[in-house]
Amino acid sequence: MREDSLKLNPFRRERRAKVAIRHFAYFNARVLAMRAKLLPKETYPKFLQMGIPEIARSLGESEYKVEIEQLGQKYRGVDLVEFSLNRNLATTFHGLIEKAQGELQSLLMDYMRYYDLENITTALRGKLSGISDEDVEEAIIPAGSLTDAQLKRLIEASYDDTMEILRKMGYDEAVDLITDLPLPEVEDHLIKMYYANLLEKTSGGSKNMKMFHHFISIDIDFMNLINFLRLKRDGTPPTKVMEYMMPGGAQLPHKKLKELAGLDMEEILTRIEGLAYFREHQGALTGEKDSLTALEASLLKFQLNYAVREARQNPLSILVVLSYILAKRVEVANIRNIVRGKEGDLPTELIRKQLVL
Template identity: 40%
Template sequence: MGKSQAVKYAYIVARVRAMKGKLIPKEMYPKFLNMDIPEITRFIGESEYKNEVDELGKKYRGTDLFEHALNQNLALTYRKLIEVSQNEANYIITEYLRYWDIWNIKTILRGKFSGASEEEILEDVVSAGQLRYRDLLDLIKITSVEGVIAALSKTPYYPALSGYKGVLADIENNLDKLYYANLIKAGENSKDRFFLKFLRTEIDLKNLKILFRMKSAGMEREEILKLLIPGGIELKEAHLGRLAALPFPEFVRALEEYSYWKAIAGVSNDLTSLINIETQLDKYGLVNITRISYYYPLSILPVLDYIVSKKLEVDNLRIIVRGKETKLPEETIKAHLVM
């Protein structure tokens, strides 16, 4: 990496290191398993989530307070990254965080499709992308799927939405493909090979999750191929075509040829739970970005490492609280945590 490139990233990396130091330590998660929900809420109310818990505590209680506090903190944290970054770093971070626009659009459309209340939809949105909280509130107030799509006609997401014919899965898949196609373009425009390598690995992991889900559901090859996202680093188009065609047991054996096999080898004998597979793939993704960011400390990678780690912190807290609320066994909750 050239000196000028390193200098460009020095400030944002220093900020991110300080922010990462405030993440909840891994050793706390087993302790959370021994606490009840009010105790966990008190703990996060004395941590980086204090402002959100204090503010939202006037309106919400119990798990509602927990959910809203996590989402608001995540949104504000990611917005801070956009505000303190400049030039190329700002461009890449902004494009990567459009994930949350995609998440929110899917959440709102699903809510409208299923007849969920405005409050239920609001609980799951995270205003960390380019669509602001006001924008999301306006979309949530619209009563139909078609109305929401029409309201998004002037956004970059409309090309993925305009072909809606009553099947939400189709436009959700279009949104994912649009997001990753634009991200690859952003990586190529910035000529940031580190970002591109990270991104192409993320696409592989997403495609593996899709393959496991669809093959375990008995879906045909051609239907699976429509869902897969182009641009992976190991799983090129020909590889995906071959994997999609194989019967489930042979598909699993074929994965031994790829570096991702080590992530799922430990649970490959028990493929009855897709969540176990997806958890292991998420752990692989976290270990991968943490490792490569260590080797390239003055690049976009430490920022991406923090973005991934922060999201997983929120996911882990949510898994613990939802698990406790539904009285899941402690071992089941623990198995779903990504640390």
């Protein structure tokens, strides 16, 4: 009997592989349909010419309709848009996890833990700064694994209870550092641990696991670049810059970042443009050297374009949903930057520079 089972195993593996491929094809088709419903680029220049109530009404005629209608009974203006964006992002990402199966679902759940960390540090910042629970709630994005009820308890929890939540999530080391370090350094440590855990979990295994690993490495590159340029623009010493860099980048290992840390901004941008991400667009970064805001928007645009290009080359892979998640984040960030800029009476051109178009 055992011998017969062994003989059948290759067929069972083949059948499982075919089922997995069919699931990916079906899942990715749904993701592509969702991607087609993202706001077109022409929407953002139109929003720049609108007032905040008009933007909210326009969003109410889009994929944000449900959230705008539900929350419009309680909120107005910027608060209505902000809460609607947060809830829509959470609903979208939770929906993706529910539709996924097996390894794909597990990877997406691990990836979304980023929002758990963001929400925990937001709650911590509120407690340490004396910010009201209402203001903290406005900044929460419930797109991770923590439920609405858990997030409410987190916001209302004592400082010690928040530490306990972090420990239950496996971040004991960070909790131990909180009493000794300022919160920004603790946040930096948590993010490094998050990415290190993702890289470790995806260091081997299936083709999709390897693709996910590569995607995370690219994400690290772009996060490092944005933080690197911010720190350099602020005149931070090279040794201090390197303390904030995350290991594991695809094209920017620590050795290369260390070499860049000793250069001036223009030389740094010239060297960066030699990376595969930017080779087809020489001068795009150096042309924005005088505006850190425009530089950051350019970097996010390149990251998104690179992710979409990789996904198109691998239509039955996890890259399709990962590139969609990134595109959705960019959409929400664009809308948020517009309404916040308008609330703060920022010049239209300055708001425009923040947008990823």
